[in-house]
Amino acid sequence: MKKLIQAAKVAREHACAHVTGYKVGAALETAKGKVYTGANVESPSAISCLCAERVALFSALSQGERLFKRIVTVAERKHPIPPCGFCRQTLLEFAPELEVIMANLEGKTKRSQLAELMPDAYLFE
Numbered sequence: 438m439k440k441l442i443q444a445a446k447v448a449r450e451h452a453c454a455h456v457t458g459y460k461v462g463a464a465l466e467t468a469k470g471k472v473y474t475g476a477n478v479e480s481p482s483a484i485s486c487l488c489a490e491r492v493a494l495f496s497a498l499s500q501g502e503r504l505f506k507r508i509v510t511v512a513e514r515k516h517p518i519p520p521c522g523f524c525r526q527t528l529l530e531f532a533p534e535l536e537v538i539m540a541n542l543e544g545k546t547k548r549s550q551l552a553e554l555m556p557d558a559y560l561f562e
């Protein structure tokens with residue numbers, strides 16, 4: 438897990454957080470152990486912002502990946518924070534069994550399953 442946290446920390450440094458200054462990094466591990474990273478990208482028009490988790494997911498999807506094991510997010514907060522609702526929904530659509538590990542810069546971590554973070558999720562079946 439240290440490798441994933443480190444990858445998310447490195448990705449976080451590439452965040453485009455010029456609106457809020459709030460940088461987030463994510464590292465998404467596929468079922469085969471490949472890691473895709475992402476950082477949040479902000480825009481003054483909030484509608485076009487994208488969170489680190491979805492940047493990592495979309496990067497992996499665009500490379501043909503479809504099976505995922507876990508995602509690590511890193512942010513500079515006192516307590517590790519979970520993905521936002523948009524990210525939870527999007528991740529759930531592609532990886533309902535995903536493990537979510539949230540970390541802060543001091544190394545504090547919190548683990549959860551995506552299904553626990555998004556109970557009774559909307560799924561188009």
Ligand SMILES: [Zn+2]
Pocket residue numbers: 488489490491520521522523524525
């Ligand atoms: Zn999000």
